[in-house]
Amino acid sequence: NRKLKPERVQEELKTMPGWRLMPGDSAIGRVRDFATADAAAAWIRFVAELAHQRGHAYTLVRSGNRVAVTLYEVGRAGRASGVTMAVLETGKALG
Numbered sequence: 001n002r003k004l005k006p007e008r009v010q011e012e013l014k015t016m017p018g019w020r021l022m023p024g025d026s027a028i029g030r031v032r033d034f035a036t037a038d039a040a041a042a043w044i045r046f047v048a049e050l051a052h053q054r055g056h057a058y059t060l061v062r063s064g065n066r067v068a069v070t071l072y073e074v075g076r077a078g079r080a081s082g083v084t085m086a087v088l089e090t091g092k093a094l095g
Helices: 006-013 037-054 085-094
Strands: 028-033 057-063 066-074 080-082
Touching: 006 085, 028 085, 037 057, 037 066, 037 085, 066 085
Parallel strands: 066 080
Antiparallel strands: 028 066, 057 066
């Protein structure tokens, strides 16, 4: 999977409400609010399972009913190496 240029990522994100290109142009992220803490926890499990199945790195930060997720490809030293079409497809699947 090839890393996409930031301009291309921005074009794709126009079709993905809530998602944005993260600082450094090496990941996409979004924040979701849920009605209950249980719903937030269930979404976290879904994100972790889907990202793992598709081989993407991710970070999740939960604060009560709010969850922030960041998706990216892993490069050297475990750092985010960029956004690929596969990362965008996973973001679309997460809604």
